[in-house]
Each structure stands twice: as structure tokens, then as C-alpha cells.
Amino acid sequence: MQPIQEVMVVGLGAIGGAYALKFFNKLGITLRVLAGGERKKRYEAQGFHINDTPYQFRYADPAEPQPTPAQLIIVAVKDYGLQEAITEMAPFVGGDTLILSLMNGITSEERLGEAFGADKVLYGICMGLDGFRDGNVIRFQRYGTMSFGKADNTQWSPEVERVASLFDQMDIVYQVPQNMLYELWYKFMVNVGINQASALVGEGFGAFQKISEAHQLMQDAMKEVLQITQKNGVKLTPADLEKWDAVLVNMPPESRPSMLNDLESGRQTEVEMLAGTVCRLGKALGVPTPVNQVLYQAIRAKEQVAMKR
Numbered sequence: 617m618q619p620i621q622e623v624m625v626v627g628l629g630a631i632g633g634a635y636a637l638k639f640f641n642k643l644g645i646t647l648r649v650l651a652g653g654e655r656k657k658r659y660e661a662q663g664f665h666i667n668d669t670p671y672q673f674r675y676a677d678p679a680e681p682q683p684t685p686a687q688l689i690i691v692a693v694k695d696y697g698l699q700e701a702i703t704e705m706a707p708f709v710g711g712d713t714l715i716l717s718l719m720n721g722i723t724s725e726e727r728l729g730e731a732f733g734a735d736k737v738l739y740g741i742c743m744g745l746d747g748f749r750d751g752n753v754i755r756f757q758r759y760g761t762m763s764f765g766k767a768d769n770t771q772w773s774p775e776v777e778r779v780a781s782l783f784d785q786m787d788i789v790y791q792v793p794q795n796m797l798y799e800l801w802y803k804f805m806v807n808v809g810i811n812q813a814s815a816l817v818g819e820g821f822g823a824f825q826k827i828s829e830a831h832q833l834m835q836d837a838m839k840e841v842l843q844i845t846q847k848n849g850v851k852l853t854p855a856d857l858e859k860w861d862a863v864l865v866n867m868p869p870e871s872r873p874s875m876l877n878d879l880e881s882g883r884q885t886e887v888e889m890l891a892g893t894v895c896r897l898g899k900a901l902g903v904p905t906p907v908n909q910v911l912y913q914a915i916r917a918k919e920q921v922a923m924k925r
């Protein structure tokens with residue numbers, strides 16, 4: 617397998633912007649950002665400000681006459697934007713392309729696999745990256761650690777080796793967990809708790825470090841995911857609640873989870889992918905999900921108010 621030189625970011629937001637910087641102007645790397653139509657015009661006209669530095673990227677337009685495939689495509693759109701992104705990235709997926717999803721939730725890799733072939737897709741999560749975006753302004757204080765890999769990484773596959781070798785060169789902090797599905801579900805449980813509770817409370821990580829009722833609300837939502845995983849074989853444990861507490865305590869108190877950023881910037885949230893999924897799975901598996909049902913209604917209402925402002 618060839619070393620990766622052609623990298624594409626699909627979704628230049630809080631997460632995509634942070635990782636784009638890792639590849640920007642690096643010797644031997646061509647970085648492109650997917651942007652067609654109106655989006656490309658807007659990006660070319662406005663550029664991006666990441667941590668207060670202006671950037672202009674090279675854009676890949678799905679309508680260009682001879683699209684060159686990328687070797688690694690990092691996907692970081694919101695859940696509700698994935699279908700359109702799949703259609704628009706298709707011209708850049710070739711025989712040699714690997715696709716890494718950094719999206720929250722438990723379904724993006726499956727959806728990408730259905731579109732492009734499961735052998736091309738790697739699971740990924742960002743843990744501890746405190747990204748913020750409003751329009752073309754992106755800020756983050758820390759990358760945290762990315763986890764990626766195939767579902768089972770007892771032995772690294774050639775695809776994992778290929779991406780790990782690129783990440784080593786780019787100084788990307790990562791781990792390749794043996795059981796990636798467990799990590800994916802653990803992250804899902806974290807997002808169901810902190811993202812949704814902070815959207816409701818209207819405060820960032822600091823409130824969950826200090827206010828016991830806020831912390832309890834977060835954990836009550838997480839425990840419903842924990843119960844679901846007792847029935848689907850993933851079997852998260854109470855130790856996983858403590859594992860997140862150990863990360864949470866070190867998050868910058870003023871930083872906000874992505875869902876609260878979405879509300880404050882008047883954008884649609886990922887509540888369907890969080891509480892919506894928990895309620896659907898709970899119903900199918902016979903697990904009561906009263907906390908997520910309330911969170912679903914409350915966040916849907918807040919979202920409509922925020923998007924009208």
C-alpha cells in the first residue's frame with residue numbers, strides 16, 4: 617500500500633478545522649477540503665479563522681471535470697449532513713481511498729460502508745477535543761486523543777497501519793483500541809450525557825464539574841445507554857461512567873460541548889442521533905428511557921427557538 621499523501625477533509629467545522637491544520641502546508645501532503653457550489657464560493661470569499669489565524673484551503677468541487685481521488689478522507693460533518701456529504705464526496709473515492717469518520721454517534725461508519733464498501737471505512741472518535749465554530753470562525757484549545765481503527769484491532773490491519781504511519785508523521789495523538797466498537801459506544805454514552813445535559817442547562821463543562829444536579833442529570837441520561845448495552849452485547853459498565861468523569865474534570869470549564877455550541881449559533885442539533893437513537897433502541901430492546909424522552913422534547917423545543925432567532 618502506498619503511503620498517504622492525498623488527504624481530504626469533508627466538513628470543515630470545529631473538528632474538521634482542527635484536524636485540517638495538522639495537514640495544512642505539510643511537506644509531501646496535498647490537503648483538499650470538499651466544497652461544491654455555493655459552499656465553495658462562500659469559502660473562497662470568506663476563508664476561515666482558526667484560533668484567530670486566517671486560512672484559505674484548496675477546495676475539491678464534486679462538479680469538477682476530472683476529480684482526483686483522495687487516499688484518506690476524514691469525515692466530520694453533522695449527522696444530519698452525512699447523506700449529502702456522501703453524495704458529494706463520491707467522485708473523490710477511488711480504489712485506494714480510506715475513509716475515517718470522526719463523527720459522534722454509532723451509525724456514520726455503517727452508512728459510509730454501505731455507500732463505499734465497509735473495507736474502505738475506519739471507525740473514529742475524538743475524545744477531549746473542545747471545538748467551537750460560528751460560521752467561518754473555529755476555535756479549540758486542545759486536541760485530546762483520537763481513537764481509530766477497524767472494529768477489532770487485536771492485529772492492526774494494513775489500513776490501520778497506513779493511517780497510523782501518516783498520523784505519526786503529522787504529530788496526531790491517537791490510539792488504536794483493541795475493541796473499537798466498545799469505544800464507539802462509550803463515546804456515544806458520553807455524548808448522550810454531557811452534550812444533551814449541557815444543552816438543557818445552558819452551560820459548558822465547568823457546570824458539570826461543580827454542580828451536582830447538573831452532573832446527576834448527565835449521568836442519568838448516560839445510564840439509559842448503559843442499560844441498552846447490557847442487551848446488545850456491548851456491555852458498558854459503571855466504570856465507564858467514572859472513566860468519563862476523569863476526562864471531564866480536565867476539560868476547560870468555559871468550553872462547551874458541540875450541541876450547546878449548535879444551539880448558541882442557531883444551528884440544528886444532533887438530538888435525533890443522540891436521544892432519538894436511545895429512545896428507538898430502548899423501545900426495541902425493552903429498556904425504559906424516560907430521561908432521554910424528556911431531553912428529546914426539551915432540546916427539540918430549544919432548537920426551534922434558537923433557529924428562529
Ligand SMILES: NC(=O)C1=CN([C@@H]2O[C@H](COP(=O)(O)OP(=O)(O)OC[C@H]3O[C@@H](n4cnc5c(N)ncnc54)[C@H](OP(=O)(O)O)[C@@H]3O)[C@@H](O)[C@H]2O)C=CC1
Nearest residue numbers: 627628629630631650692693697701719720746747749874
Ligand atoms: N465540536 C466538537 O467539539 C466535537 C464534535 N464532534 C462530532 O464531530 C462531528 C462534526 O462536528 P462539528 O465539527 O462540531 O460540526 P460543525 O457544524 O462545526 O461542522 C460541520 C461542517 O460540515 C460542513 N458540511 C456539511 N455538509 C457538507 C458537505 N456536503 N460538503 C462539505 N462540507 C459540508 C459544514 O459546512 P457549512 O457550514 O458550509 O454548511 C460545517 O462546516 C459531529 O458528529 C460532532 O458530534 C466530536 C467531538 C467533539
Ligand SMILES: CC(C)(CO)C(=O)C(=O)O
Nearest residue numbers: 743744745746810873874
Ligand atoms: C466529548 C465532547 C463533549 C467533547 O469532545 C464531544 O464529543 C462534543 O462536544 O460533541
